[in-house]
Amino acid sequence: MDANAVCILARNKDTTTRFRVSPDGLAALNDHLIASGPTAMRDQGTAARFGMSGGGGIAEGYVMAGDAQALAEAFGMVRDPEGNAIIHEVNLAEPFAEGKAPVAAIAVDLMGSLATRERSAGQRIINELLHV
Incomplete structure (x- = not known):
């Protein structure tokens, strides 16, 4: 098994929705998400593990199923397939x-x-995890 196979197997791990949010809303939204993707690189340990630096201009993370709509309403977000907020509902x-x-997951x-x-x-990282 390789990383691509893991991605295929993990394709149903969450429901992902992209939204567009204002820059001010973006910063506040990050406080309500369990960081993933480039947003997770704000944690120094995670960034070091992945060999990357903290991502800006995007919010990506996890919430429990049903919470994305509540966040959208609270932050005035609109669905946008190219949006700057990626929410994974689990x-x-x-x-x-x-x-x-x-x-x-990251x-x-x-x-x-x-x-x-x-x-x-x-x-x-997926290949490293597979071959530990």
Whole structure:
């Protein structure tokens, strides 16, 4: 098994919705998400593990199923397939109980990025996890 196979198997791990939010709303939204993708790189340990730096201009993270709409209303977000806020809704809280996304989830989310560097970092981490 390789990283691409893991991504295929993980394709139903969440329901992902992209929104457009104002720059002020973006900063506040991050406080309500369990960071993933490039947003998770704001944590120095995570950034070091992935060999990346903190991402700006985007909010990406996890919430429990049903919470995305409430956040959209609270922050005046509108659905936008190219939006700057990516919300992953999950039904299973246990992997996120410590308030952090699992490394594998962050890696899979990065593999869905259009940015080559992010995709490569996610793929590298998944392959490392598979071959530990």
